[in-house]
Amino acid sequence: MTRLDPHSYCDSDQPRTRRLDLALDVDFARQVLVGRATLDLGDPSSGPLDLDTKDLAIRSARTDDGRAVRFVLGDEEPILGRRLRLDLPAGTRQVEIAYETAPDAVALQWLAPEQTEGKRHPFLFSQCQSIHARTMLPCQDTPLVRVPYRAEVTIPEGLAAVMSAGPSGQRAGPRPGTRTWVFEMPQAIPSYLLALAVGDLAAKDLSHRARVWAEPETVAAAAWEFAGVEAMIQAAERLFGPYEWDRYDMLVLPPSFPYGGMENPRMTFLTPTLLAGDRSLVDVVAHELAHSWTGNLVTNATMEHFWLNEGFTVWAERRLVEALHGSEATALAWAIGQKALDESVARFGADSPLTKLRTDLAGVDPDEAFSSIPYEKGARLVSLLEQTVGRERFDRFVHAYIARFRFTSITTEEFLPFLEAELPGVAAKVGIRDWLYGVGMPANAPVFRSDALTTLTALAEGFAGGARPSPEQITAWNPTQMLIYLQHLPRALSAGDCAWLDANLALTPRGNHEILVEWLVIAAGSDYAPVFARVRDVLSRVGRMKYLRPLYAALGRQPRTRALAREIFAGARPGYHALSRRVIESVLGKYDG
Numbered sequence: 001m002t003r004l005d006p007h008s009y010c011d012s013d014q015p016r017t018r019r020l021d022l023a024l025d026v027d028f029a030r031q032v033l034v035g036r037a038t039l040d041l042g043d044p045s046s047g048p049l050d051l052d053t054k055d056l057a058i059r060s061a062r063t064d065d066g067r068a069v070r071f072v073l074g075d076e077e078p079i080l081g082r083r084l085r086l087d088l089p090a091g092t093r094q095v096e097i098a099y100e101t102a103p104d105a106v107a108l109q110w111l112a113p114e115q116t117e118g119k120r121h122p123f124l125f126s127q128c129q130s131i132h133a134r135t136m137l138p139c140q141d142t143p144l145v146r147v148p149y150r151a152e153v154t155i156p157e158g159l160a161a162v163m164s165a166g167p168s169g170q171r172a173g174p175r176p177g178t179r180t181w182v183f184e185m186p187q188a189i190p191s192y193l194l195a196l197a198v199g200d201l202a203a204k205d206l207s208h209r210a211r212v213w214a215e216p217e218t219v220a221a222a223a224w225e226f227a228g229v230e231a232m233i234q235a236a237e238r239l240f241g242p243y244e245w246d247r248y249d250m251l252v253l254p255p256s257f258p259y260g261g262m263e264n265p266r267m268t269f270l271t272p273t274l275l276a277g278d279r280s281l282v283d284v285v286a287h288e289l290a291h292s293w294t295g296n297l298v299t300n301a302t303m304e305h306f307w308l309n310e311g312f313t314v315w316a317e318r319r320l321v322e323a324l325h326g327s328e329a330t331a332l333a334w335a336i337g338q339k340a341l342d343e344s345v346a347r348f349g350a351d352s353p354l355t356k357l358r359t360d361l362a363g364v365d366p367d368e369a370f371s372s373i374p375y376e377k378g379a380r381l382v383s384l385l386e387q388t389v390g391r392e393r394f395d396r397f398v399h400a401y402i403a404r405f406r407f408t409s410i411t412t413e414e415f416l417p418f419l420e421a422e423l424p425g426v427a428a429k430v431g432i433r434d435w436l437y438g439v440g441m442p443a444n445a446p447v448f449r450s451d452a453l454t455t456l457t458a459l460a461e462g463f464a465g466g467a468r469p470s471p472e473q474i475t476a477w478n479p480t481q482m483l484i485y486l487q488h489l490p491r492a493l494s495a496g497d498c499a500w501l502d503a504n505l506a507l508t509p510r511g512n513h514e515i516l517v518e519w520l521v522i523a524a525g526s527d528y529a530p531v532f533a534r535v536r537d538v539l540s541r542v543g544r545m546k547y548l549r550p551l552y553a554a555l556g557r558q559p560r561t562r563a564l565a566r567e568i569f570a571g572a573r574p575g576y577h578a579l580s581r582r583v584i585e586s587v588l589g590k591y592d593g
């Protein structure tokens, strides 16, 4: 027997799940899902079947013809959780497991009404990537196993449920005051793309195949911000081939959602921090949409090959940005990515094995390994391949790659022979082994230049020497240009310099969180007290890890702000997602004194 994924008990000698049927009863009072998961094995099977679980209470297991299935839960392993070993009687085609989740299941965040926009109803959302589906249901929790699924979800009347699936009707629930929503996902997906959200939700159509869901208070703003999504889908189809998932709907979550977006098929989950009111942050939607091809159609086999998901998707996102907004905007997007890449490499150290694209994650928690490296180093490799063979040939390659591997999950070592067969010699030419198996950034990394970028960085880097943008320059900047300027400013400034920036760039009141947080990182890191109230406001409201990590890190620089950070965290902690909480605890753990 062999385990194929360091993060799963899934065993190569055992049957694979072919289809999943889920019945979930959403209990807001106890903050648990009471569930039945029916795993269809296709062929008659017998003997051991190992599933992943974490913090699940297993009630019973039986075959489809009603025979009891013996099972044993293994010891708790810190990263993997507990192996559920079923002993299938001969001829088992289906096994039904009755179970219950724990109130602190990592995949599930239960929000009290006051943590929502409307403040009247509770809210539940899931986040299964990377290996948290096992806290929501017993399953083969590895991207190697893909299943279509059907789900019946019972929720309080008056609330709405959405899933990474198509809606398939509703009926009165099993108890008064409940309704059961039915979902059908005909396409096979890996467990990390299973997704559920329940709350007071409203929807607005954006096109014949795209709709945005959000709390009623937010849905109009969301519909305005994402109005361009149909044009984006069409541009993506021109670049990467037909959209295969039928619908592209989006859900805007409450502010504690820990990521910018999550590419749950048919229902992208998005942070409300994208609602900048100026449509400037929709590149996150371009990213999640691009995953419909790279990631959701062609999927990394395990988290050790995460760059195949994210490197290709960042590259695809930038191609979409170029198609929609031109090459100047794309160069700025690459520059913003470069900043994130540099910070991730600095955080791990340039010689850290976590800076490799093809990682070795045995014994490593994928959430600990998470960084911008698979995204931005990966995208630079894909872009280097594109530049080396030329765009036309590379686009043909990408179409062939998607066609060959669609609805499968692949490793780096399966990608390489395909690359060699389709584009002979190019791997050696770019030194792909250094990119994949070497640490740090290779010297032949592509550099993306633009006039605006040169001007902005020169102006920012001259700040210490007295250079200042003119009022005309400032007025002419779009939000991305403003962000680039801030990103290239020194990290520690005098109170006078902070005051000048805030007065001339009107930074502290901004609603665009990219600009706002970049500014607060500089100002808080400079111990500039006039922003402390705004820092408290952002950290108490927003749970997006991209913002929490640098902001809490900046507060660590001075004794006064360290104390402020600890105090804010103590108050805000209960409202944070478990993933965000872990990130902040690790940042605070690095404070001295």
Ligand SMILES: [Zn+2]
Pocket (backbone or CB within 6 Å): 263, 287, 291, 309, 310, 313
């Ligand atoms: Zn992504």
